[in-house]
Amino acid sequence: GREGFIFTGRVSATYLSGIHFDTWRAGLEHLGAGGIHRVIGCDFRGNDSQSWDGYLIQLNANETIFANNFVSGGDSGNGARGGLIAINDSLPGTEARNISITDNILKGIGQYNYVALLVREQGENVTFGGNTFMNFAGNNEPWANLAGSELYIYGQRGYN
Numbered sequence: 001g002r003e004g005f006i007f008t009g010r011v012s013a014t015y016l017s018g019i020h021f022d023t024w025r026a027g028l029e030h031l032g033a034g035g036i037h038r039v040i041g042c043d044f045r046g047n048d049s050q051s052w053d054g055y056l057i058q059l060n061a062n063e064t065i066f067a068n069n070f071v072s073g074g075d076s077g078n079g080a081r082g083g084l085i086a087i088n089d090s091l092p093g094t095e096a097r098n099i100s101i102t103d104n105i106l107k108g109i110g111q112y113n114y115v116a117l118l119v120r121e122q123g124e125n126v127t128f129g130g131n132t133f134m135n136f137a138g139n140n141e142p143w144a145n146l147a148g149s150e151l152y153i154y155g156q157r158g159y160n
Contacts (some may be wrong), residue, residue, distance in 0.1 A: 004044065007061070010034040022047035027056045027071075035062035035098075039069060046074035046109075055086035055118065064099045072107035073114065083115030084108070087123035097124045101131065108136035119151045126151045133158040 004027040007014060012034035020043040021027050027044035030037065037059075046056055057071060071084050084106050088096040101117065108114045116133060119126050128151060136158065 012036050029058040030061035037064040039066045041068045043070045045072045053082045055083045057085040060096050062097045066101045067103050069104045073109040086118040088120040095122045100127045103130045105132045107134045110135050110137050112137045124150045129154040
């Protein structure tokens with residue numbers, strides 16, 4: 001597909017579970033500060049049909065749990081080339097609070113500058129832990145954290 005699940009405005013109380021999606025644009029995108037979102041046990045893959053410099057998953061909402069998912073940028077490196085998960089990337093200047101990203105398998109595209117997690121300003125209380133990384137081309141810390149955000153990182157494992 002071109003784009004996956006897009007929640008606009010102040011949509012809240014969503015629950016996605018067990019969904020498989022191939023896309024060359026955003027697989028999951030929250031456009032607003034609505035809250036209480038659960039994304040559990042899903043499979044999001046960049047399908048390499050067209051290059052795109054964005055992030056496959058954009059969590060721009062409050063009270064979000066993103067757990068036990070498989071997220072892949074694509075096998076040929078032609079899919080989402082910016083990175084896998086971004087907090088507050090498409091809505092700078094707004095808040096995205098209380099987000100937990102845990103126990104996921106995150107597969108890069110084999111490039112050194114590929115980012116698994118980007119937390120921008122006003123992304124607050126973000127916990128990133130217990131995730132497994134594959135194919136990040138030797139990048140031992142495949143995440144970026146900009147000034148002003150609160151990011152708690154623990155227990156990641158990488159296999160390259």
